[in-house]
Amino acid sequence: MVDEQVSETDSQTETDGDPTYRVLGCAAEHPNHVFQVRTPFNHRSFDALNATGVELDVVSPTPFAPPIGPYSDYRHVPKTEQWGSYRVHYPRFLYMLPKKYFYHVSGNSAQKRVTSYVERTFETPHDVVQTCGLYLDGYASLTYCRKHDIPLVALSHSGDLKNFNRFNETVQQQIRETIKYSSAVLTVSNELAAVARRFAPASKVRTLPIGEDPEKYPTDRREAIRRELGVDPETKLLLFIGRFEKEKGVRELAAALEALDRDDVVIAAVGHGGALRWWFLNRLGELSHPSHAYWELDPIAVRRLHVAADLLVLPSHFEARPTVIYEAMAAKSPVLASNVGGIPEMIVDGETGVLTPPHDADQLRETLDYLLDDPDRLRRMGAAGHQRLLDKQWTWHHHAEQLTEIHREVMHD
Missing domain, CATH: 3.40.50.2000 (Glycogen Phosphorylase B;)
Known part of the structure; x- marks a missing residue:
């Protein structure tokens, strides 16, 4: 989809030579x-x-x-x-x-x-x-x-x-x-x-x-950052970033992770508000998968997690164009997100990430499972998302x- 935005040749005025106002x-x-x-x-x-x-x-x-x-x-x-x-x-x-x-x-x-x-x-x-x-x-x-x-x-x-x-x-x-x-x-x-x-x-x-600005993301240090975080090479790091609230799909995410029958997954959840904070933390603690919840992280730490992640998961009920997806694209991380709002304008389904219906924990679990079975595909989608960010000048x-x-x-x- 083409952005309905001002082109670089529009809005030329007599003040173009002087940017100060x-x-x-x-x-x-x-x-x-x-x-x-x-x-x-x-x-x-x-x-x-x-x-x-x-x-x-x-x-x-x-x-x-x-x-x-x-x-x-x-x-x-x-x-x-x-x-x-x-x-x-x-x-x-x-x-x-x-x-x-x-x-x-x-x-x-x-x-x-x-x-x-x-x-x-x-x-x-x-x-x-x-x-x-x-x-x-x-x-x-x-x-x-x-x-x-x-x-x-x-x-x-x-x-x-x-x-x-x-x-x-x-x-x-x-x-x-x-x-x-x-x-x-x-x-x-x-x-x-x-x-x-x-x-x-x-x-x-x-x-x-x-x-987002890709130069802020140390993608060349991905393996070193994963070692610093204690993530083994064969382990898949799933990342969620957002408010811990129902509108961000944390209930569906918790249910999907509970049903995910794998032993090669670790979860990182970064929150900054939300009425379900303690409920979500308790559910993460009950998972069989290793998980860690971070609260109000500094942007530099968030960028490191993006670089280290194998997949960003965002099962929101509604969105415009979430900043966190731009961040994932800058970090060369693929995205699994709900097919709502402006998200389909960002993600090319099957190429830069995968779209899934909201409110559907079973479908989310199934999609997670088959994506995690193909780490090469995840890397290709992450690289394609990064290129899309550059091509679109986002x-x-x-x-x-x-x-x-x-x-x-x-x-x-």
């Missing part, structure tokens, strides 16, 4: 020193954008912290900090619970506080506002954009669009208001772009893939190049 980035879901592995793709997008030479200011609206309870750790989020190549600011807003009834109140608070914080902290106005979602990020930036007549570009990874019907009516109105103002609504997959067109004119909607550098083209276009409409 000023961007305000907004991402409520952004890593910080308290929540270090939260939505790393938002950080990587901004980091790549900053590397193009734009002048970038970033805000990450952060809830006021209650004194006690599960959300009290928010009090440790700093007011501002350097994150990668840019500085992030964390203006506080009121986040009201339960979300089902009061999410719109949270949105109104974020909008008010982001506007005032930006105007007193940065040189304003910016030339364009880039948000990492329609809600809260896009709506939080709306007053500032309107006040200064700034174009808004919103990148959706799926949550606000696919969960639209779960929001209360006021939040739905706020999302529609944000889409109406936005100059461009960007999605990470063609499948999600089709969803976006239910809410926005087709001319506003574009597919902007994210990606890298952060290319992501940022396309994003700057879109910015220049909307700034001169």
Whole structure:
């Protein structure tokens, strides 16, 4: 499938010779020193954008912290900090619970506080506002954009669009208001772009893939890394990375692994949140296969596991284009994943990986079994996936190049 995205010859303007312009980035879901592995793709997008030479200011609206309870750790989020190549600011807003009834109140608070914080902290106005979602990020930036007549570009990874019907009516109105103002609504997959067109004119909607940078993956050290991890040459390392929750298919994965009658398998599961954390850890502990669960790993450690793995397994119930598949492709690891969302846009079934139906533990076990019987095929699929990543230019550098083209276009409409 061809990405419905801006070509390199599109959006040429009189400013092409001068790449410098000023961007305000907004991402409520952004890593910080308290929540270090939260939505790393938002950080990587901004980091790549900053590397193009734009002048970038970033805000990450952060809830006021209650004194006690599960959300009290928010009090440790700093007011501002350097994150990668840019500085992030964390203006506080009121986040009201339960979300089902009061999410719109949270949105109104974020909008008010982001506007005032930006105007007193940065040189304003910016030339364009880039948000990492329609809600809260896009709506939080709306007053500032309107006040200064700034174009808004919103990148959706799926949550606000696919969960639209779960929001209360006021939040739905706020999302529609944000889409109406936005100059461009960007999605990470063609499948999600089709969803976006239910809410926005087709001319506003574009597919902007994210990606991964292969040079960060030490594929030439694969055997050495496996020795360091204690994985024997004949042992197959199965890797799962994601939230430990039902939507990621961890129940089906646990059932498939329990039924997998082999003695040449070891499992590594890397988690970073999810309501089924302890349930999944208990199930892994009961397996006959050796298994190890990692929690909130540093990205360097995650890349090493990708390089060492024989197969990435992702039995999700729904996805857009998961970052973890781009990572596997960069590491030359084949992928077994559900045939849902934007995943079929990434994986060529039978060539770079294998697609399997969601919610089907028996089929997942059967597919695992026959793939593990053919390690040569696994290596060929991993190499083909790596080449597909390169051929499609699914890298952060290319992501940022396309994003700057879109910015220049909307700034001169």
